[in-house]
Amino acid sequence: MSGTAGPGGAAPAGPEPGVLPGELVHVVTDRWTAPWWEAFAAGRLVVPACGACGTRRFPPTPFCPTCRSQELRWEPVVPRGRIYSFTVIRHAVIPPVAEVLPLVVALVEPDEAPGCRLVGNVVGVAPEAVAVDMRVVIEARRVRDGVAVPRFRPAGPGVL
């Protein structure tokens, strides 16, 4: 993945503008979601697909919504996609968020997994320039050992 933080990468020092401070990031997992987080922290973007009928779903849940099977396989997808929708957060719900505002939060569908929506911050572009359907690269932002969260960066001409 074209991320800046794979395993062994250093976490940035001090609050990074445009992303939620790492110490505020809460990630808990269960046996259905842990494989996704483990893969992402290792730099691999995967989506869960039903082992019986192939229906993809996101986030990973214990049953296939189509056939109710619990068989699951993990399909790698290219970490590129487009913005499905977004918001620019201008108001800090809790005080520590104020120093990183504005936060652009986008839903991004990977090109190879339409309908599977990742949630992350958009960086590397002015909030005013963000738009629905904008093409982005999906990066893994390492927030602490073993935990990486999605971050999106506009796909420039040299990237795609």
Added chain:
Amino acid sequence: MSGGHPLRDRTAIVGIGATRYWRRGESRPRTPMELAAEALLLACGDAGVGVEEVDGFALYSMGFDVSLFAQWLNLDVRFSAMLTGGGGGAAGSVGLAAAAIVSGQADLVASIMTLQQATSRFGAAFAPGDRDPGAYRAPTSVESSFLQPAGLMSPAQMFALLTRRHMHRYGTRREHFAEVAISTRANAVRRPSALMREPLTLEAYLEARMIAEPLCLYDCCLESDGAVAVLTTSAARARDCARPPVYVAASAHGGAGRWGPGITWLGMPDEIFASSGHRPVAEAAWRMSGLGPADVDVALLYDHFSPLVIMQLEDYGFCPVGEGGPFVADGNIRWPDGRIPVNTHGGNLSEAYIIGMTHVVEAVEQLRGTATNQVPGAEVALVTGGPAGIPVSNLVLHR
């Protein structure tokens, strides 16, 4: 009173009661349960019944401790149930009361919401908490872990994502949301119980600070304290009460599996993503009541965020899906001359935010002919619960 759905016209609302409304936290040192009891006593007075005749509770959104409440007021309880979920169940709590009455489990059922946002801020989603009991809390879950790391912590931010998609898909604009906020405020200006009584101009709307784009301050509802109680009984008994009965023509709650938790999932299929999640319950209510949008004289639509009023107008069929923006811009929701006056009481946006129960009160006042902003000759009212995760709900009332 015959034929059709077994709930149709078998029950009626006979009493409404509300405390005054306060800005968030200002009702202290009263407790939320005290406020609830005050509202219930007012509703009993309105109906002309003794509070000891109340034998059922049909609540929503976590409700409150019915056992303690029964002890305080010395009430013998035969029915106590709650719709799951949050503000989506506001209108549906009256449907739950109707179901209890028609099935013979209770005779006089109270639906109550009490809110004191110093003790708990409803709508607080995924933010980390602190020691202030009124602060946002962090119920971290495996599901929230896919949203929270981006800073998505509050309903306004999540509904902003639905709103942006609606703008993209249908061409809806901020001026359309402004019309919802401005027309709702115009209704509140005339209403003594409203917390916001200064008129809102388009200029002020457009200059307001942004909360989560495209939502600005005036697109977001108030945070308030207060309590509201509604009493429902059988249609037969209703005719002996002090006020003219307001009949329950229909009430539906639920939603589609592919809507599910809605804003705390954000994976809904594209054809319903930019909606209120109400289409299945709207269909059910029209079927149950034998009525349709053309029959409705006044609509009390849950307005936590102004764009969701537009989406509900679409989902209930007042206009085609995607045309809600131009529909409101044409003046169609204005009191008194619009085709379908909306939130004549000032709504959650400008009167008070008691998680939607003020909308039920206003529907009853409209159908009794006693509303502040009366729709002349109003016969049928639609009330909705909050667009939210399943269940969302509604209520069709007639006089």
